[in-house]
Amino acid sequence: MSELHTKTLSQMLQDLDNKVYSSVELTQHYLDRIERLDPSINSYITVLRDAALSRAASMDTARSKGSHSPLAGIPIAHKDIICTEGVRTSAGSRMLDNFIAPYNATLVEQLNKAGVVTLGKTNMDEFAMGSSNENSYYGPVHNPWQRDRVPGGSSGGSAASMAARLCAGATGTDTGGSIRQPAAFCGITGLKPTYGRVSRWGVIAYASSLDQAGPMAQTAEDTAHLLQAMAGFDPRDSTSINQPVPNYLAQINAPVAGLRIGLCQEYFDAGLDDNIRAAVMTAAKTLESMGAILSEVSLPNTQQAIPAYYVIAPAECSSNLSRYDGVRFGYRCANPESIEDLYKRSRSEGFGREVKSRIMVGTFALSAGYYEAYYRKAQQIRRLISADFTRAFEQVDYILGPTTPSTAFKLGEKLDDQVAMYLQDIYTISVNLAGLPAISLPAGQSQGLPIGLQLIGRHLDEGGLLKVAHNFQQASDWHLRRPDDNQ
Amino acid sequence: MPAITVNQDLVRTIAELSQLNIDAKDIDGYAADMTKVLALVEEMHTVDTVAVVPMSNPTDASQQLRQDEVTEADQRDRYQAIAPETDGGFYLVPRVVD
Numbered sequence: 001m002s003e004l005h006t007k008t009l010s011q012m013l014q015d016l017d018n019k020v021y022s023s024v025e026l027t028q029h030y031l032d033r034i035e036r037l038d039p040s041i042n043s044y045i046t047v048l049r050d051a052a053l054s055r056a057a058s059m060d061t062a063r064s065k066g067s068h069s070p071l072a073g074i075p076i077a078h079k080d081i082i083c084t085e086g087v088r089t090s091a092g093s094r095m096l097d098n099f100i101a102p103y104n105a106t107l108v109e110q111l112n113k114a115g116v117v118t119l120g121k122t123n124m125d126e127f128a129m130g131s132s133n134e135n136s137y138y139g140p141v142h143n144p145w146q147r148d149r150v151p152g153g154s155s156g157g158s159a160a161s162m163a164a165r166l167c168a169g170a171t172g173t174d175t176g177g178s179i180r181q182p183a184a185f186c187g188i189t190g191l192k193p194t195y196g197r198v199s200r201w202g203v204i205a206y207a208s209s210l211d212q213a214g215p216m217a218q219t220a221e222d223t224a225h226l227l228q229a230m231a232g233f234d235p236r237d238s239t240s241i242n243q244p245v246p247n248y249l250a251q252i253n254a255p256v257a258g259l260r261i262g263l264c265q266e267y268f269d270a271g272l273d274d275n276i277r278a279a280v281m282t283a284a285k286t287l288e289s290m291g292a293i294l295s296e297v298s299l300p301n302t303q304q305a306i307p308a309y310y311v312i313a314p315a316e317c318s319s320n321l322s323r324y325d326g327v328r329f330g331y332r333c334a335n336p337e338s339i340e341d342l343y344k345r346s347r348s349e350g351f352g353r354e355v356k357s358r359i360m361v362g363t364f365a366l367s368a369g370y371y372e373a374y375y376r377k378a379q380q381i382r383r384l385i386s387a388d389f390t391r392a393f394e395q396v397d398y399i400l401g402p403t404t405p406s407t408a409f410k411l412g413e414k415l416d417d418q419v420a421m422y423l424q425d426i427y428t429i430s431v432n433l434a435g436l437p438a439i440s441l442p443a444g445q446s447q448g449l450p451i452g453l454q455l456i457g458r459h460l461d462e463g464g465l466l467k468v469a470h471n472f473q474q475a476s477d478w479h480l481r482r483p484d485d486n487q
Numbered sequence: 488m489p490a491i492t493v494n495q496d497l498v499r500t501i502a503e504l505s506q507l508n509i510d511a512k513d514i515d516g517y518a519a520d521m522t523k524v525l526a527l528v529e530e531m532h533t534v535d536t537v538a539v540v541p542m543s544n545p546t547d548a549s550q551q552l553r554q555d556e557v558t559e560a561d562q563r564d565r566y567q568a569i570a571p572e573t574d575g576g577f578y579l580v581p582r583v584v585d
Contacts, residue, residue, distance in 0.1 A: 102565050195545045209543060238550040307528040314524075318505065325506070327578050332571035336581050340506075348508040356507055360498070360517060361524050363505045377531050379541035384534065386542060419523050435545025459546060 004029045005165035009074055009222035012168055016063065016073050023073025027056035027117050030075045034166050037485060040147055043161035045080045045138050046088055047120040055117045071229060072115030077167040079158050080121040081128055083202040084108055091204045092124040092136040095324050095331045095350035105202025106234045107171065107213055114229035119167050123157030126352045128178055128206045130154050131424040132414065135354045140411055143185060144483040145449055149408040152182030158216050159186040165482055169217040169226050173203060175210045176309055177428025180440035183216055184403035184452020187442045189223050189469065189479060190216040194459050195435030196241035199234030207316035210432040219479050220441060220469035224248040227462060243460060251463050252470045257291025260396040266302035267401030267427050276402045279444030279451045284400055286475050297396055299388040304381045305430040306422060311365050311378035318362030324350060386434040393458050398468055402427055403440040403452030431456055439465045442478035490529045493521040
């Protein structure tokens with residue numbers, strides 16, 4: 001039983017079906033690993049030991065009575081930006097350190113209905129603002145591959161926890177790359193679904209025209225299992241897409257022969273690490289050897305994506321985060337002298353530096369005299385970026401490239417250079433601006449650190465992305481590698 | 488549009504609009520950070536967007552509306568259980584009117 005964590009989620013489902021072990025044994029195994037290994041990784045903010053074991057026992061009972069819940073007994077973790085009833089949901093912020101969510105997010109309800117066991121809530125950059133998980137009130141997360149490196153962000157806790165095999169799967173959110181970039185840095189598979197494919201009801205808002213929740217797991221097949229439970233229309237989310245959810249697992253084994261895969265020229269620019277370039281090209285050749293047709297495509301406005309994002313996201317964050325005022329929930333300053341003092345001190349003491357900085361930039365971009373030149377301009381650029389993808393998808397079915405320009409950098413290395421940190425998301429941000437689905441999967445290593453490959457698809461083609469990723473994982477073993485526990 | 492250099496006065500104005508207190512010792516740091524971010528986004532102004540329709544929703548969808556029906560029961564007590572300070576069903580704040 002000492003190696004249960006090395007199995008994939010899909011293998012665990014078979015083993016639970018065949019009574020090789022129970023969900024209680026599996027859950028206990030993960031809880032023991034968390035207790036032993038997480039002090040040096042810091043991937044969890046909250047561990048739900050008793051609740052997880054109790055839930056696992058009830059899932060074992062349900063299975064013994066013939067339950068067919070698709071994920072019955074599988075232990076997962078939720079990013080701490082996703083509301084879980086009766087459990088602290090902090091968004092990595094002092095502002096919500098005392099916030100016990102009074103309800104479950106829709107995606108939590110859906111995963112619960114599918115039978116998952118929740119091990120706990122994972123660490124993250126405060127309000128999902130960051131690319132290194134160093135902006136957390138609960139301290140930085142350490143990359144399980146090399147503990148002096150960042151795990152990426154903002155879903156760094158979910159990625160690190162999955163990579164260290166401290167859960168069988170996890171949820172994350174992705175506003176500018178926050179599922180894919182940490183998935184790449186930690187050597188796991190992470191999918192950012194189409195904008196509106198997974199309900200955001202109960203997911204704490206950062207930038208509402210960009211935010212999307214998605215699954216993180218060891219393999220594409222595991223990711224498909226989680227997405228199957230998470231996706232779907234939700235009348236409580238006004239941006240939710242009312243389209244049927246396909247059976248992702250049914251199409252995952254279909255061949256890639258004949259599929260047209262475009263290599264985006266702009267994603268192989270001078271800023272890309274040579275080892276990543278080589279690994280991504282090798283992966284492309286692997287897909288070509290399986291019958292995929294490679295060609296070059298261009299997304300000419302790629303360089304505009306980061307500028308447009310760093311107007312739109314802060315503007316929307318300044319609006320969304322105005323709700324934190326110290327009145328109804330969350331942090332309240334001590335002994336406020338006036339209502340204005342209450343607002344200002346609660347916000348100033350409750351938010352961290354990066355969050356305050358983005359609120360300030362966003363407030364500036366929306367202020368009188370600057371709105372047209374910044375916010376409106378950024379939304380026009382967004383249209384151009386989206387049109388680039390529309391044109392590219394007339395030529396190809398998928399766009400392939402690196403997820404990140406470098407492998408995981410050292411803790412502290414970019415903390416004093418905000419712009420260098422922002423440039424981490426150069427290959428991921430356009431996808432959010434265009435609302436497209438994209439997946440990051442392990443495709444190599446450089447100096448002991450994982451390399452991520454990104455595939456981008458058309459709106460609602462999550463199934464196709466999972467199929468291409470699964471095919472690649474049948475021909476490679478990067479997704480099976482895991483860091484040494486005693487790193 | 489020329490790049491904006493954020494000075495101390497602008498930081499104070501934006502902080503006020505943002506309902507944030509910025510310590511005097513931190514004002515220069517915020518000014519420098521904001522100046523760098525605004526320089527980064529300046530690249531946008533090299534692109535001609537005169538005839539381009541702004542995009543606010545990435546799938547160009549409009550917001551779905553629900554029927555105007557009550558779907559949830561009153562949960563005031565549950566929600567106020569996590570409030571900093573309440574009294575008799577009201578949220579308490581410092582005196583607003585003398």
